[in-house]
Amino acid sequence: MNVSELYQSVILDHNSKPRNFREMESFTHRIEGYNPLCGDHFTVFLKLDGDLVADISFVGTGCAISKASTSLMTAAVKGKTRPEALEIFERFHHLITADLDEELDLESVGKLAVFSGVREFPARVKCATLSWHTLRTGLTEDESNSPVTTE
Numbered sequence: 488m489n490v491s492e493l494y495q496s497v498i499l500d501h502n503s504k505p506r507n508f509r510e511m512e513s514f515t516h517r518i519e520g521y522n523p524l525c526g527d528h529f530t531v532f533l534k535l536d537g538d539l540v541a542d543i544s545f546v547g548t549g550c551a552i553s554k555a556s557t558s559l560m561t562a563a564v565k566g567k568t569r570p571e572a573l574e575i576f577e578r579f580h581h582l583i584t585a586d587l588d589e590e591l592d593l594e595s596v597g598k599l600a601v602f603s604g605v606r607e608f609p610a611r612v613k614c615a616t617l618s619w620h621t622l623r624t625g626l627t628e629d630e631s632n633s634p635v636t637t638e
């Protein structure tokens with residue numbers, strides 16, 4: 488399976504069966520993310536226990552890339568500490584915003600590597616990063632109810 492086939496299958500899988508796709512009853516952070524360019528609109532629920540991401544979930548609608556990226560994001564950071572989750576954010580963000588000719592360390596990001604192709608499509612970068620920015624807002628602010636937009 489080549490990278491684009493892998494990309495297709497991961498996106499399709501997470502789009503049709505998104506992980507952690509539910510509302511959360513008791514959360515510490517509820518952050519809304521909106522990408523007006525595409526219409527992607529998600530609410531991310533975060534439950535921090537001290538420095539630990541004890542639980543994370545999301546609801547909302549968006550294109551296949553945004554939904555799959557949000558699903559993978561929740562799977563990637565659940566059970567991680569806040570610094571670990573922020574590091575995963577940095578790696579993912581670099582992965583899809585790096586210059587096209589830059590060699591990327593795809594080993595370190597696991598399944599998220601399938602998103603490396605997104606950097607060729609600037610309009611899609613916002614779809615893929617929306618929920619990650621939303622997550623970072625929740626991780627870096629004590630209380631946040633202000634929506635995150637990609638504009």
Ligand code: ZN
Pocket residue numbers: 522525526527549550551552553613614
């Ligand atoms: Zn989108």
